[in-house]
Amino acid sequence: MSESFESMLTGGHPNSLGRTVEVVDQVLADQSLLNDLYGCYFSKDDVVRLRVSSALKRVTAAHPDWTMDLMDGLQSDVAAIDQASTQWTLALLFDMTKELLSPTQKQRAIEIVKFNVANHDDWIVLNTSMQVLFDWRKEHPDLNKWLKPHLERLSEDSRKSVSGRAKKLLAKV
Numbered sequence: 001m002s003e004s005f006e007s008m009l010t011g012g013h014p015n016s017l018g019r020t021v022e023v024v025d026q027v028l029a030d031q032s033l034l035n036d037l038y039g040c041y042f043s044k045d046d047v048v049r050l051r052v053s054s055a056l057k058r059v060t061a062a063h064p065d066w067t068m069d070l071m072d073g074l075q076s077d078v079a080a081i082d083q084a085s086t087q088w089t090l091a092l093l094f095d096m097t098k099e100l101l102s103p104t105q106k107q108r109a110i111e112i113v114k115f116n117v118a119n120h121d122d123w124i125v126l127n128t129s130m131q132v133l134f135d136w137r138k139e140h141p142d143l144n145k146w147l148k149p150h151l152e153r154l155s156e157d158s159r160k161s162v163s164g165r166a167k168k169l170l171a172k173v
Contacts, residue, residue: 006040009051020051024058031066034059038070041078049081053089064097075108084122091132110140117150126154127165134169148173
């Protein structure tokens with residue numbers, strides 16, 4: 001790898017993928033590069049962190065087991081990053097790896113996603129986090145009691161996507 005992932009993920013319009021797919025292809029071709037990708041979560045550039053999230057979702061979709069080597073760091077260091085793309089991506093990564101998580105990791109995943117439902121204001125974080133917790137309640141029935149008042153609160157959200165999702169899920173809790 002001649003060019004760093006951070007430099008490959010820098011620049012361009014924040015809503016574009018930039019060279020994310022190129023980075024994903026390199027990681028999928030050589031698993032040893034996954035730690036280099038993960039390290040980009042600690043870039044000072046929020047666009048790089050956004051694209052790392054996009055890349056890691058793609059890698060995890062192809063190889064959920066590869067992400068397990070990063071899970072402890074994802075649940076501590078990355079979970080502490082106050083960026084919406086990081087938080088909603090974590091919920092998706094936890095969901096994609098749920099069958100591989102240890103009981104301790106699964107409990108930590110639930111705590112992180114619950115925190116985001118209770119405290120985050122970004123609409124994508126809220127929608128993704130509500131859905132993941134809702135989907136996990138079958139294995140964790142205690143989530144129903146916790147989730148219901150949050151869904152009730154979010155069903156009154158001024159954003160239609162948030163209130164609509166909350167109402168839809170609330171009808172099934």
